[in-house]
Amino acid sequence: MSATTVQNLKNAVKDFSIEETLAFLANEFKDKVVFSTSFGQEDQVITALIANNDLPITIFTLDTGRLFQETYDVFHKTLKKYQIDIKTYFPDTTAVQELLNKKGPNSFYESVENRKECCFIRKVAPLTKALNGNSIWITGLRAEQSENRNDLDLFEYDSNFDIIKFNPLLRWTLQEVEEYLEKNNVPQNTLHKKGFVSIGCAPCTRAITPDEDIRAGRWWWESSHKECGLHQK
Structure with missing residues (x-):
């Protein structure tokens, strides 16, 4: 069912612009299309497209x-x-209180397991609530953001949340994103000008140098896949 729906969507919008695709989805899945933003550069592009x-x-x-x-x-x-x-x-609130009372405020630095526990409580569980009952989840994922996002597709079925994901900026480069933001005077996080490319929670994000991977500033103390559980790729 989901695989068929994904393929049908790919066929339906193959000649559409991003704006046309967004409008098509909003009409096809009335009141069941949601976009998650963390106010990063990619998300700000999509917010502008939706709002404008x-x-x-x-x-x-x-x-x-x-x-x-x-x-x-x-x-x-x-x-x-x-x-x-x-x-x-x-x-x-109770889950956060229990985590801090049991392990303290910085337990995520101690192990990948602890970090993922914190991410689950603070991000994955709320996301599950936000996506519940919806059909399409729009994201700001781009293939060049990390090696494990290279095999993403424009539309995908996410079995973890039982929802179809639409990744409209999948093939955009960072330069294209930045050009759109500047051209359209879209609000941006000032940290982007200070070497922060991928911005998450303050304790878990640092600036990167020009020669580092885009995701290097996230959970920099780990040698993991640099994901929190919101996106498995």
Whole structure:
């Protein structure tokens, strides 16, 4: 069923622009298309496309409780510029309290297992709630962001969340993203100008040097696949 739906979608939009595809999905899956933003550069492109075309797509974000102030700043600027609603999901208070009471505030530095536990509580569980009951999940994933995202497709069925993912910027380069943002005066996180390419929680993100991989600044103390569980690739 899902594989058939994915293929049908690929066929239906093969000659569409991104804007046309977004509009098609919003019409085909009324009130069941959602876009998750963390206010990074790719996400800001998609937010602008949705807002500028007045598309009936729900935009949401996950507030982990450990974000940079600069992320909140671009969140606020985005609301003001586009006059849109962005629904916010928070982690379960009891789960966060139990984690800190049991392991302290920085347990994620101690092991990959601990880090993934924190990511699950602060990101994966709220995401599960946000995606529940929806049909299409729009993401800002790009193939060049990491080696394990190279085999992503435009449309995919995500069995972890039982939903079809649409990755509209999959084949865009970082240069194309930056050019769109500048040309259209889209609000950006000021940390991008300070070497932060991929921005997550403050304790788990650092700036990178020009010769480092895009994801090197995320969980830099690990030699893992640099994913938190939101996307398995």
